[in-house]
Amino acid sequence: MSAIDTIELSELEKDALTEVVNIGVSRAALSLRRMIGEHVLLSVPSVEVLSRQRAATLLVQQGGDQLVAIKQSFTGAFSGGAMLIFPQARSLELVRAVTGPEMSHDEIVEMEQEALTETGNVILNSCLATMANMLKRPLTMSIPHLVKGDGSDLLDQVDDEGDVGLVLFLYITFTVRERDLRGYIAMMMNMSSLLALKELLNAFIDETMSEEL
């Protein structure tokens, strides 16, 4: 059992993680483009490592107490849960962005659940799969589903393996049909998973720094 109760990613490790996830969302954007038939641009500007409490506070302060998320858990070299989170006010916009302007409001509301889940699935899957690829380790993912609530509710629902755990908090910008939507990806991992992730990130860094251009 580790004696440290907090873990930190160095700046370079954070950069590496940001890039890995960037790759992941780029792949997702590709898929979404095919799905929607429109330009989609996804980017992840930065990542933070927070305690669960701070992450919950941040979520509340970001989007109030009404959030919608698509969550998925994963196991493998590192385990935990991942969520794609949007403020509820934005989620319908997202659906509209994804489904197109032809749909009526009622139709969109009906489609909300399905559209969100599908979109979230694409993005999260892609992120996690890419991470697995880049870090050269396999990951098994569960089936994603939709949840609604406030910051604490959402974070509580992710299973982790017992200890307190930390949250990798990533801001994500979702540009489609010339609108920008902001959301978050939160990855919950326990201590040992984070340590494993650190190792893998460093391997990625080494490889990148030394490769022939």
Add this chain to the structure above:
Amino acid sequence: MNLQASPPAGADEPLRELQDRLDLSLKAAGAVGSWEWDVPGHRLYFDARLATFQGIDPGEAAAGLPVGRFFTAIHGDDAPRIRIAVGGMLRGAEVFFKSYRMLGPDGRTRWVEAHGRCLFDDADQPERFTGVLVDITARQRIEERLRIAQSAGGVGTFEYVPGLGTATVSEQFCRLLGMEPAPVVAVAAVNGVIAPGERPLLESRPVRVLGDAEYRIVRPDSGEQRWIARRGEVMPDTDGSGARQIGVIFDITDLKRTQGELNELNRNLESRVEQEILNRQQIEERLRQSQKMEAIGQLTGGIAHDFNNLLTVIIGNVDLARRRLGAGADERVERALANALKSSERAAGLTQRLLAFSRRQPLEPRAVNVGRLVGGMFDLLNRSLGEQIEIRTSFAPDLWSVEVDTNQLESAILNLAVNARDAMGWQGLVTIRAENRTIPEAGEGDELRAGDYVALSVTDTGHGMPADVVKRAFEPFFTTKEVGKGTGLGLSMVFGFVRQSGGDVAITSVPGQGTTVELLLPRSAAPAGEGAVTEVAGDPRPERSATVLIVEDDADVRAFAADGLREVGLNVLEAGSGDEALRLLDQPEPAIDLLLTDVVMPGMTGRDLVDQARQRRPDLPVLYMSGYPGEVIAENGRLGPGVVLLSKPFTMQALVARVAEMLERAEPA
């Protein structure tokens, strides 16, 4: 060679469009150049501008450089993460959007923002990595200044479009409110920090003006209460997004606290100043009163002195005339003279009272128990107050004795009793009390010294006095009685006597209920004596023939006195001044047995004369006669040692009696 960033043939049309649009807008924004990286060819190309920017020969740059050159000019601290980002690009990341520092050939550091795209072939391998660099040094500096201004100044910024659920804020904004730092926050979260009952900080209704406002907040991270001020402007709608509220917040908790303390201090100060002013006013009042009394005292003393001299002559002569007239006199003449004498004596009494007020009467204090003194006065009191007034007394059993002139004290008590009687309309209750009292350290403006006193009070159940009357009660000639009923001198005499004795007097009165006059008399160290003043009874004459030297500058008074003494068989020498007197004293013959001198004389005063005379004749008996004995009187109205005083106006009888008494006591010269 393509120096413009353009996608290879076969790429998506819309993508190319996007790229072109990007190019155009970036150029407009001040791009410093573009690059193109042929990935499989391991070759890097800069356009002319970018080449020059980095100090590379444009021809060389157009011909192609080793890829590593992409990183050469990048600042050492930023290079690793750019390297990783490039790595990410090559592995599939679509967007390359980074800012970093570049070192120019001139050695200067610039901030640049790189916008890049990676194009992949059908096998998903990176084919081309292209982009533009924008010089954002100026923008970076401005942002830096803004950041520092905020953190150093403790100011946080916000931008908000009413109706939206979120606002764009600075890190400092979040910190000031105790929120997690984030570039975007929910409006509900911000307004939730405000204490209940206050207006929201971010107004969701559109307003035309963002007024200055202050809020009490409860920090979500610590629970601490702080005060926050908000200032800002409403910028009009220019892009269809609605009017924007742009402003700042800053912490004013310390300011509020200081304000609060200042207000408190001011309030205290005001009341303290009020109190102080009141105190001063009271002291000034007392001073004024005291000065007034002093001035009146001077005046009356002066008048009394002169008056006394005249009266002495009048009384003396009238008295003489009566005696000369003898038994066979015309009755009318006899009566006329008697009236003249009576009136003169009353006038004398008046001047006495005036002198009493001016505290210049001679006092002969002795130790006395006031309880016993009052007891001795009982008959007198009962007669004066009448049958319908009850007199009660209450004296402390261990009452201290006081040092006062007993005549004056009796007179004062009688005065107070008579006032009480008049206030009660000749019926009611008069209570005379006496108790021991110790006065602690005197306050400012009090003339009374700390020490032991006996408090003697006379209380009545009469109509009392309102406050404005009480204030003036001790003034001479001030009276509330009708004309003809009372001279208005009674209380002023009491005042003068008590003050001269080292004490104080105070009146407490409730209109409609009654009045108490309280005298504070200094305690005597000596035990009370039993006897009253010895009276000079009868008509004593000197038993032997002796020589008296009379010194008086007023010729009439001198003549009067000299005649009177010669009549009883004394040998009298006269001198009109101190010098003359000394010359006479120096003569061996005749030997002078008694020096009778006025006190106040032009040139050498009586006192000086006596000092000089005593140098020649230390045992010489001295009798002062005076209507204004201010100088002779030493402390507290007491006469100095060896000083015997005969007050003007005196009757011949009194003069002779005194002289006889002194000659008797003295040894023959």
